[in-house]
Amino acid sequence: MGEGVGPRTAETAEGRDRAAQESAPDAAAPAASALPLPAGFRRARRKRTALTGNEAVALAMRQVEPDVVAAYPITPQTDIVQFFASFVADGRVKTEFVTVESEHSAMSAVVGASAAGARAMTATSANGLALMWEVLYIASGSRLPIVMPVVNRALSAPINIHCDHSDAMGARDSGWVQLWSEDAQEAYDNVIQAVRIAEDPRVLLPVMVCYDGFIISHALLNLEVLTDEEVKEFVGTYRPDRSLLDPDRPVTVGPLDLYDFYFEHKRQQAEAMAAARAVIPEVAAAYAALTGRSYGMMETYRLADAKAAVVVLGSAAGTARFVVDRLRREGRKAGLLKLRVFRPFPACEMADALRGLHAVAVMDRCDGFSAAGGPVFNEVRSALYGLHGERPDAARRPQGRAPNGPPLVVNVVYGLGGRDVDPGDVEAVFDLLFRHIEGEEPRGEDGAGVLSRSLRPSPNTEVHYLGVRE
């Protein structure tokens, strides 16, 4: 993240004040705004420490101090494994650290450890996550509350070690809760919250904490960290109801489950994911009481009166926030919706937050190769259609909002294989939206304008490719 691109992290207090000013107009979209802080809350003043994303996440893992960590190194996750190995070597954690021979075995070992009653973690990226794929489903289907940082990286082929979201998006239907992070602070905060979300008896599902490779994992950020004691108290001790190591109540894990019970077990799993909708905000509220940092399923920024907005997850949210501020200074009604939780997908909140807009661009750092748009685009657009049993109805809309049905939704595929996205790129996206709304010509230095420089429509005109050459 370049300097000035992440105003929220550079000027946290100011960012929060802005968010507070926003909370009044956003009351019209209650579920979408950040959670209110508990009564009597006072923001803690904490020492700031400069850490890379991987350092921050490794620190969170040390503070959580899982009973078992099994991991295999892969760029850009490697630091985490190395840092954790040092914690073990220096006697700073009591964790059993299993240096497995592959990611498939990493996930298998944490499945075994978690079934044995241990709090178990691993971490991976890209092809490592792809190799785990079979066992991801076994972790969630066996209802094992494993926590796994995923440092997002492009999938082969061609081989590329840099950031995109193809890895985690490929695992979106594996039954894992997915928390996404805008920066190292949020990655750190998400890892700690993930433990409580996963282990909540209403959930008992594994959780991925996703953050962008290199952009977050290797960049330094000044962030606030908790003390070891605070983290330990927040996550508590894992005491599962059932364990392989319960001498009095042996258990069979992973049985053959045929057509007479399999479906019921999958239904229970689906209900657990739905239950996570309630648990995630509860955990966030408890975390806000401790830290002053408040997270919801999503974050809306200057969205209440916006005409055009981008939906984004990961580090590009910081860039988008910067661009929204710039456009607002020019009097353009731009807004941002940052998605923090992709699984469970907050469909109702998404529809509530976006229903009044004229045009929305959903940004996907992954091409789903469906030839009909990326994964986030498809889910967001689906959320906007016929929700709560109601048809999109112009009469129900607040005055001055989109008069003719739901907002226009376009898809922007960007940043594949680590292609940089800068404020100019995001401006080009807003130009596209405002052109749709107002029939304006795109702005730009040359006759062709910014839009034609960096946005390439695909044969399907809803899908645009940002910053790609012909």
Place this chain on the structure above:
Amino acid sequence: MSLKVKSLKELAAAPQWLTPGHRMCAGCGAPVAVRQVLAAAPGRVVVGCATGCLEVATTIYPYTAWRCSFIHSAFENTAATMSGVEAAYRSLRRQGRVEADFVFVAVGGDGGTYDIGLQSLSGMLERGHRVVYVCYDNGAYMNTGVQRSSATPKGADTTTCPAGEASPGKRQPRKDLLAVASAHGIPYAAQAAPSHWRDLVRKAEKAFRAEGPAFLNILAPCPRGWRYDTAQTIELTRLAVETCFWPLVEVEEGRWSITFRPKKKKPLLDFLKPQGRFRHLFEGQNLKMIEEMQREVDENWRRLEALEHLTAPAEGVG
């Protein structure tokens, strides 16, 4: 070393972690092998099992044939899964959160062990997890209908190396997995057969006592895949041992020992004849294949004797 289980009566009286009433086929060698191993377990056991016959036939939800804790995860990862279980045990023991003693057994067929599970087995052995890995070797992927594995003997007819006008069945010899496992420098590795149950139980006891990973390769006939009468299972493994097709050996701290020497070595034909999977070898020009297989069995025995000699502790020293 004294044997804990000394008679068949004692073997029958040992704790039955795997109960009767499971749905393995009549005559299947796998549950016999597993029950003999578990009879030697010194206390509480956690069993991990690769996908395969044993797993699908003993844990049909909502029933389980296991009186001990049991975990199945996938086909190729039982060694990795049990690595995690054993790591959890060490961690929770150290923290005082688990007090009971446990031993850990991972079980896989030859498919889950020789082939798709070889990498995770190698990882578990190399890292030194205290797990007894038991391979029940029935010489093919029997659960999915008798497809070849790298444990299938040369000349066998399977559904993916069928004997035909242009093929004598499987052309390659078996992989020597005992040598592969022992090459990891683990404290104990052995090959056993249920017909020689005293030898098997003694090896299992040594495996449980080992200060580190142990590997047991156990011959487990499959009446459907080998095509023989279900009453002959134990007799067939006896023939496998007495023809030296399946030598009973162990590798203890790097020292190879042949633990059973047939008084009169029988011809390989005696082992092949009762099995439908070798029937085609007795026709026409395939007969020369049997000679080839006999030569390989003889050569393997000579190699084992040489290894035994080579790795024996030096005499008269000290």
